[in-house]
Amino acid sequence: MPEASDGLRVAALSPEIVIGDLDGNLARIRDAIVAAGRRDARLIVLPELAVSGYVFADRTEAETMAITVDDERWDAVRAVIPADAVVVVGYAEKVGGQLYNSAAVLTRDARLADYRKAHLWGAEKLVFDHGTEAGLVVDTSFGRLGVAICYDNEFPEVPRRLALAGADVLALPVNWPLVPRPEGEHAPELIQAMASARSSRLPVVIADRWGSERGVDWTDGTAIIDERGWIVAFRAVMGATATLSRAAVREKSLPPHNHLFDDRRADLY
Amino acid sequence: MPEASDGLRVAALSPEIVIGDLDGNLARIRDAIVAAGRRDARLIVLPELAVSGYVFADRTEAETMAITVDDERWDAVRAVIPADAVVVVGYAEKVGGQLYNSAAVLTRDARLADYRKAHLWGAEKLVFDHGTEAGLVVDTSFGRLGVAICYDNEFPEVPRRLALAGADVLALPVNWPLVPRPEGEHAPELIQAMASARSSRLPVVIADRWGSERGVDWTDGTAIIDERGWIVAFRAVMGATATLSRAAVREKSLPPHNHLFDDRRADLY
Numbered sequence: 001m002p003e004a005s006d007g008l009r010v011a012a013l014s015p016e017i018v019i020g021d022l023d024g025n026l027a028r029i030r031d032a033i034v035a036a037g038r039r040d041a042r043l044i045v046l047p048e049l050a051v052s053g054y055v056f057a058d059r060t061e062a063e064t065m066a067i068t069v070d071d072e073r074w075d076a077v078r079a080v081i082p083a084d085a086v087v088v089v090g091y092a093e094k095v096g097g098q099l100y101n102s103a104a105v106l107t108r109d110a111r112l113a114d115y116r117k118a119h120l121w122g123a124e125k126l127v128f129d130h131g132t133e134a135g136l137v138v139d140t141s142f143g144r145l146g147v148a149i150c151y152d153n154e155f156p157e158v159p160r161r162l163a164l165a166g167a168d169v170l171a172l173p174v175n176w177p178l179v180p181r182p183e184g185e186h187a188p189e190l191i192q193a194m195a196s197a198r199s200s201r202l203p204v205v206i207a208d209r210w211g212s213e214r215g216v217d218w219t220d221g222t223a224i225i226d227e228r229g230w231i232v233a234f235r236a237v238m239g240a241t242a243t244l245s246r247a248a249v250r251e252k253s254l255p256p257h258n259h260l261f262d263d264r265r266a267d268l269y
Numbered sequence: 270m271p272e273a274s275d276g277l278r279v280a281a282l283s284p285e286i287v288i289g290d291l292d293g294n295l296a297r298i299r300d301a302i303v304a305a306g307r308r309d310a311r312l313i314v315l316p317e318l319a320v321s322g323y324v325f326a327d328r329t330e331a332e333t334m335a336i337t338v339d340d341e342r343w344d345a346v347r348a349v350i351p352a353d354a355v356v357v358v359g360y361a362e363k364v365g366g367q368l369y370n371s372a373a374v375l376t377r378d379a380r381l382a383d384y385r386k387a388h389l390w391g392a393e394k395l396v397f398d399h400g401t402e403a404g405l406v407v408d409t410s411f412g413r414l415g416v417a418i419c420y421d422n423e424f425p426e427v428p429r430r431l432a433l434a435g436a437d438v439l440a441l442p443v444n445w446p447l448v449p450r451p452e453g454e455h456a457p458e459l460i461q462a463m464a465s466a467r468s469s470r471l472p473v474v475i476a477d478r479w480g481s482e483r484g485v486d487w488t489d490g491t492a493i494i495d496e497r498g499w500i501v502a503f504r505a506v507m508g509a510t511a512t513l514s515r516a517a518v519r520e521k522s523l524p525p526h527n528h529l530f531d532d533r534r535a536d537l538y
Contacts, residue, residue, distance in 0.1 A: 184453070196464070
């Protein structure tokens with residue numbers, strides 16, 4: 001077990017999300033944050049588009065479910081965040097005439113960042129504008145946090161880039177539509193996250209959806225993956241929690257002769 | 270099932286390898302190639318350092334187990350390769366005073382390439398010189414073949430680079446030392462190969478070792494992974510074989526709105 005000073009308690013939450021029910025979703029998100037706070041989580045991750053729901057009829061409908069960074073409803077979310085915790089939660093962001101699939105990075109006292117998804121999946125291309133960063137890193141009280149959204153992480157460039165930028169952990173809000181897989185295998189997106197975690201010793205905190213929405217079944221892939229690429233907590237509606245070791249994350253050497261980053265042959269790529 | 274004209278029959282072989290027994294290893298490699306030929310394999314992959322063995326005492330010993338590209342023993346290997354097949358086999362390559370962890374790419378009629386491992390693992394750094402390409406692609410009668418060796422593929426840059434260079438399939442000779450893993454999980458290196466396959470629709474033909482050598486236990490991870498990232502053949506001493514679809518490999522679009530390569534935001538990485 002890591003020491004208390006090293007341990008980073010993280011939670012991936014998957015409250016019920018109802019498309020278009022912003023006030024209900026925000027209430028359930030608040031309840032989930034409170035529950036994670038009781039378990040001493042310092043990083044609390046909620047799904048992609050958790051505030052709005054995902055399966056929009058079209059861009060016009062999505063606009064009615066989008067909010068700005070200044071929306072006063074954020075105040076009620078921030079008010080329930082534990083003093084030393086950071087929350088990452090997906091929402092549809094309205095910025096003038098633009099619409100983004102965004103993740104807010106919040107503390108009780110500050111709005112640290114809003115990440116706008118750079119790799120849009122499927123009909124998202126008909127609904128959202130593209131973000132202009134391929135994942136982001138933001139400094140927090142517990143270390144450097146990487147943020148990406150769903151399909152972003154299926155581009156191996158993204159988690160690698162964030163790890164090289166010093167991310168201690170990757171918050172990954174997702175909405176994974178259920179796809180067929182061979183018996184006994186994990187969801188393919190989860191396998192990709194396990195691999196990206198191991199490649200860079202970058203743990204991943206994944207908040208996915210469960211159930212279904214407008215005919216789309218979700219994967220229920222909520223999981224916490226440690227820096228070795230193993231799943232250490234999995235599938236829990238009110239919160240998968242685990243304690244990560246920041247020292248293990250930051251140690252990129254593989255003694256006696258190797259180092260995950262220094263062994264890169266960047267001159268050859 | 271793919272059409273016959275589309276199907277690419279591949280084999281991953283893991284004959285017994287005895288360190289230092291070059292003639293015995295070469296005889297067993299020839300037998301394995303013949304067996305794979307009987308099963309109509311057009312791509313036949315053997316392990317890393319299959320000709321020499323892996324666990325060298327030091328560079329001096331490795332030099333005694335290294336051969337040049339001109340060694341006449343290659344003739345006997347090439348003589349048993351089926352007319353339309355390509356063999357990828359690992360060996361310790363001597364080039365003047367240099368020593369490489371190499372993979373020969375052979376047909377009956379030609380020596381197509383020799384790939385020298387760019388990312389050296391563990392004590393390999395004390396034994397081998399570094400190659401100057403991070404994997405390579407070579408055109409063959411069945412399509413474009415990617416080649417990398419073992420630890421190379423744990424750098425997500427490598428399979429991505431080869432896929433973007435048009436590789437239809439990745440030949441991956443490995444020697445995976447057995448490491449602990451949670452019950453029910455695949456070996457971590459296999460998970461990384463499944464992920465890299467799916468990210469780029471690049472199938473991977475992995476030839477690993479089994480048993481042990483000088484106290485090192487091998488993973489027995491010989492496997493064929495298709496372009497979706499699933500294991501379609503696994504663990505067979507005399508050859509895991511499977512038929513891949515070249516059309517499926519070359520189709521990088523994800524209808525109706527996505528494309529694995531075009532969706533990359535290379536301007537942001």
